[in-house]
Amino acid sequence: MNKPVSLTAEAHHSDETGAKLGMWLFLFTELLLFGGMFLLYSIYRSEHAHEFFLAATELDTFIGTVNTLALLTSSLTVAISIEALRRGSRKITIAMLIITIILGIVFMINKYFEWSAKIHHGIYPGGAKLLSMSDGEMLFFNLYYVMTGLHGIHVLVGLGVLSFMLYFVSKRPGKKINLDYETLSQIRGANLEVVDEKGQKIDDIGLIDNDVEDVDIKFKYAQVPSKMDKSNIIKLENSGLYWHLVDIIWIFLFPLFYLVS
Amino acid sequence: MNQNASSSVENQENHSIGYGVYILVWLSLVVFTGLTVAVAGVDLKALAVTVALSIAATKSILVLMYFMHLKYEPPLFRTLVVVVVVALATFIILTFLDILFR
Amino acid sequence: MASHSFAEPAHHEESYLDYKGKYGGIRSWLLTTDHKRIAILYMISILTAFLVAVSIGFLMRLEQLTMGETIVSPKTYNTFFTLHGIIMVFMFIIPGIPAIFGNFLLPLQIGAKDVYFPRINLLSWYCWVGGAIFLIIALFSGQGAPDTGWTFYAPYSTRTGTNVTLTLLAAFILGFSSILTGLNFITTIHRMRAPGMGWFRMPLFVWGLYATAWIQVLATPIVGITLLMVLAERVFGVGIFDPTLGGDPILFQHMFWIYSHPAVYIMILPGMGVISDIIPTFSRRTIFGYKAIAYSSMAIAIAGSLVWGHHMFVSGQSYLTSVAFSAITFLVAIPSAIKVFNWTATMYKGSIDPQPPLFYALTFIFLFMIGGFSGIMNGVLSVNVHLHDTYFVVSHFHYVMFGGTGFALFAAMHYWFPKMFGRMYNKKLANIALAIEFVGFNLLYFTMMIMGYEGMPRRYYDHLPQFHTDHVIATVGSWVLISGLLLMLANLFWSIFKGQKVGSNPWGGTTLEWQVPSPPPHENFEEIPYVDGGPYDFKNAETTA
Numbered sequence: 009m010n011k012p013v014s015l016t017a018e019a020h021h022s023d024e025t026g027a028k029l030g031m032w033l034f035l036f037t038e039l040l041l042f043g044g045m046f047l048l049y050s051i052y053r054s055e056h057a058h059e060f061f062l063a064a065t066e067l068d069t070f071i072g073t074v075n076t077l078a079l080l081t082s083s084l085t086v087a088i089s090i091e092a093l094r095r096g097s098r099k100i101t102i103a104m105l106i107i108t109i110i111l112g113i114v115f116m117i118n119k120y121f122e123w124s125a126k127i128h129h130g131i132y133p134g135g136a137k138l139l140s141m142s143d144g145e146m147l148f149f150n151l152y153y154v155m156t157g158l159h160g161i162h163v164l165v166g167l168g169v170l171s172f173m174l175y176f177v178s179k180r181p182g183k184k185i186n187l188d189y190e191t192l193s194q195i196r197g198a199n200l201e202v203v204d205e206k207g208q209k210i211d212d213i214g215l216i217d218n219d220v221e222d223v224d225i226k227f228k229y230a231q232v233p234s235k236m237d238k239s240n241i242i243k244l245e246n247s248g249l250y251w252h253l254v255d256i257i258w259i260f261l262f263p264l265f266y267l268v269s
Numbered sequence: 270m271n272q273n274a275s276s277s278v279e280n281q282e283n284h285s286i287g288y289g290v291y292i293l294v295w296l297s298l299v300v301f302t303g304l305t306v307a308v309a310g311v312d313l314k315a316l317a318v319t320v321a322l323s324i325a326a327t328k329s330i331l332v333l334m335y336f337m338h339l340k341y342e343p344p345l346f347r348t349l350v351v352v353v354v355v356a357l358a359t360f361i362i363l364t365f366l367d368i369l370f371r
Numbered sequence: 372m373a374s375h376s377f378a379e380p381a382h383h384e385e386s387y388l389d390y391k392g393k394y395g396g397i398r399s400w401l402l403t404t405d406h407k408r409i410a411i412l413y414m415i416s417i418l419t420a421f422l423v424a425v426s427i428g429f430l431m432r433l434e435q436l437t438m439g440e441t442i443v444s445p446k447t448y449n450t451f452f453t454l455h456g457i458i459m460v461f462m463f464i465i466p467g468i469p470a471i472f473g474n475f476l477l478p479l480q481i482g483a484k485d486v487y488f489p490r491i492n493l494l495s496w497y498c499w500v501g502g503a504i505f506l507i508i509a510l511f512s513g514q515g516a517p518d519t520g521w522t523f524y525a526p527y528s529t530r531t532g533t534n535v536t537l538t539l540l541a542a543f544i545l546g547f548s549s550i551l552t553g554l555n556f557i558t559t560i561h562r563m564r565a566p567g568m569g570w571f572r573m574p575l576f577v578w579g580l581y582a583t584a585w586i587q588v589l590a591t592p593i594v595g596i597t598l599l600m601v602l603a604e605r606v607f608g609v610g611i612f613d614p615t616l617g618g619d620p621i622l623f624q625h626m627f628w629i630y631s632h633p634a635v636y637i638m639i640l641p642g643m644g645v646i647s648d649i650i651p652t653f654s655r656r657t658i659f660g661y662k663a664i665a666y667s668s669m670a671i672a673i674a675g676s677l678v679w680g681h682h683m684f685v686s687g688q689s690y691l692t693s694v695a696f697s698a699i700t701f702l703v704a705i706p707s708a709i710k711v712f713n714w715t716a717t718m719y720k721g722s723i724d725p726q727p728p729l730f731y732a733l734t735f736i737f738l739f740m741i742g743g744f745s746g747i748m749n750g751v752l753s754v755n756v757h758l759h760d761t762y763f764v765v766s767h768f769h770y771v772m773f774g775g776t777g778f779a780l781f782a783a784m785h786y787w788f789p790k791m792f793g794r795m796y797n798k799k800l801a802n803i804a805l806a807i808e809f810v811g812f813n814l815l816y817f818t819m820m821i822m823g824y825e826g827m828p829r830r831y832y833d834h835l836p837q838f839h840t841d842h843v844i845a846t847v848g849s850w851v852l853i854s855g856l857l858l859m860l861a862n863l864f865w866s867i868f869k870g871q872k873v874g875s876n877p878w879g880g881t882t883l884e885w886q887v888p889s890p891p892p893h894e895n896f897e898e899i900p901y902v903d904g905g906p907y908d909f910k911n912a913e914t915t916a
Binding site: 036073094 | 285286288291292294295298299302305306309318321322324325328329332333335336337338342343345346349350353354356357360361364365368369
């Protein structure tokens with residue numbers, strides 16, 4: 009009755025490439041989502057080149073540059089964070105993640121001030137100042153709000169995801185195996201033991217009698233690379249991929265809106 | 270029990286990328302950012318957009334290849350990124366066919 | 372080194388329908404991650420939506436039975452054709468075959484236990500449901516259902532008081548359902564094929580799903596952002612397509628059709644995949660030109676993404692653009708033709724087994740060809756000037772979408788029904804239903820083709836006396852068609868519970884799904900098979916009842 013049965017997790021949970029492929033496919037959808045807006049931008053800019061130039065003078069190149077540097081640096085820190093997790097250096101991982109999140113917050117704060125200033129001056133969709141502008145200038149600002157707005161939403165989502173990752177990674181590496189009701193029902197009356205590879209009993213865990221509802225077995229690992237929770241590494245890598253995408257979109261938004269003049 | 274029928278060698282991801290590489294990439298990105306800001310002050314007329322987009326593209330490629338590991342992934346991933354970029358470019362170009370020739 | 376040991380788990384020989392997992396009752400369905408159950412969930416919801424949309428179509432035809440007002444006002448008629456389009460396009464035809472049969476069959480056909488992301492699979496169904504709920508709210512709140520046509524052209528869509536905003540949200544969420552399905556299928560096909568199954572040993576249905584999945588992933592976001600911007604215009608006053616704010620309404624059309632044309636290939640490619648699986652089985656011969664059909668699926672996906680402007684020939688776009696799009700449109704016909712030739716060649720000198728799936732498949736080929744030819748006619752610039760926005764276009768797309776994808780879906784239902792439910796339906800009834808549908812379909816839509824050719828405009832609430840006879844014929848045709856549909860569905864529905872039980876391979880198919888019990892057990896295969904040949908090898912096949 010005591011034939012060893014493998015309790016492998018789904019084989020593909022250790023298939024990093026597959027999980028990564030899924031994430032890249034999602035990134036492609038994001039690229040095309042923003043790509044559609046870049047299409048509109050390029051068309052309208054070609055038709056209203058001069059007005060775009062005029063409108064862009066309203067934007068503060070300095071804040072734009074600061075924001076660009078903030079995101080670029082946050083990409084660096086999240087990349088280091090992931091590498092550190094692979095190497096088992098949890099402290100660096102956590103520190104770098106925190107810096108990434110802080111830089112993201114800095115970006116959003118800057119954005120808040122930028123938008124507030126514009127709105128205060130009546131330059132917003134439906135605002136008095138905006139409606140008094142020429143067609144091209146209106147289009148510039150409408151596109152500005154939609155594109156940086158959608159980008160900002162993605163930054164917020166990214167910050168949320170990274171915060172979750174911070175929580176996951178902060179937990180000590182370990183593994184929990186749960187013997188659920190279905191598994192237990194197959195071994196009721198059996199005695200749970202620890203045996204070595206020769207089948208010799210080392211220790212007694214307990215009798216699975218009718219009153220046992222659930223069994224949890226917890227492993228807590230030392231912080232070495234081989235024991236780093238692989239699924240956490242995959243999750244963090246995918247979160248990093250998302251964050252880098254947010255960075256790349258801004259890399260294009262920056263010159264197209266702030267450097268036109 | 271591994272159902273993996275992929276013919277590519279399973280990339281063990283043990284290619285540890287040194288922190289140094291990342292920092293170098295970051296420095297390049299900062300330099301390019303400075304470059305694009307500086308160039309914006311120069312009146313290049315029609316060439317301005319091309320230059321700005323080229324620098325942005327270069328920065329993106331750096332982020333893609335190093336930060337996002339594309340350089341170290343199976344070739345399929347790089348191919349797919351190219352496919353997506355080409356698809357987007359095609360949509361834009363065909364639409365311009367309308368706008369420019371009305 | 373210590374190991375833990377347990378007794379062997381009980382063999383899960385029970386079917387996926389009876390499997391007892393972590394949850395009981397309704398939760399075992401609503402929280403399932405089994406691709407087969409998710410397929411059934413989709414089947415129920417999608418067929419419900421289909422019947423709702425059919426009913427709206429029925430009412431539309433009823434309105435056209437007489438000149439002047441028959442049953443509804445013009446405003447209501449506008450919402451009818453809008454809803455009919457939205458529900459059919461976004462809730463029935465686009466998800467249809469991939470969500471129901473792709474979900475059920477893909478893992479089975481490649482020898483896998485499930486798709487790569489089972490929980491995302493369930494999420495995609497909930498996105499569908501979420502979109503449906505938003506649409507229902509749009510129907511019954513505020514100024515009621517949208518009246519823009521399913522194409523939401525600006526600037527009317529940004530200004531009309533009807534519930535366009537809610538509908539756009541519904542469409543956006545439905546788009547997510549499509550994207551997630553595509554993402555899941557691509558990853559599954561790349562990473563989970565059984566050992567030995569190289570790319571050119573996959574069933575052609577899988578190739579169809581693969582090409583479709585790429586369009587779902589790459590094209591859907593474009594319409595996503597387009598709809599989002601119309602939303603922004605309505606809600607925040609952001610002027611993107613509004614001419615009074617400097618916008619260009621034709622740009623809306625460009626962006627809308629950049630997705631919506633590839634969308635029709637999302638609709639047809641899985642259908643063609645179904646036919647490619649059915650024909651060999653009932654010809655008892657391997658498919659003719661496997662690689663040509665596989666490559667043609669990818670070619671259709673690529674070329675089909677470059678022709679969107681043929682919806683806009685009279686919109687005011689540049690003449691050069693129209694010429695370019697017209698030329699590329701002719702090219703897209705070529706890979707489709709390749710498939711039809713190869714299907715025909717497969718049947719030539721084959722041992723034909725006259726079963727309902729084959730009859731539905733042949734009907735597909737016939738109706739799709741008429742649709743395809745009428746499409747080419749629409750693609751001719753000079754002719755398009757006269758045919759645009761007439762019933763000719765309506766007829767064309769009903770031939771390809773309904774006669775094509777719709778009948779392919781019916782074919783899939785009749786082919787894989789025994790596998791999904793372990794029972795057989797009444798074959799005679801199935802054939803009779805098909806005959807009735809065929810007569811009704813052509814009465815309805817061929818008449819429309821003639822009407823359109825003679826100038827009857829589409830989306831018109833009323834018609835001139837010269838079109839009256841044709842409208843009556845078409846409406847009667849719709850009644851015949853719907854009778855056939857109801858008979859077909861009743862036959863299938865009844866047989867789910869009372870049909871004669873069948874074994875794993877009632878048709879003598881050679882693809883992997885026919886090697887597992889009908890219905891399949893929870894984990895599909897006891898042991899992942901090793902594949903050492905092509906998918907349609909009839910020389911070594913056996914039929915088991």
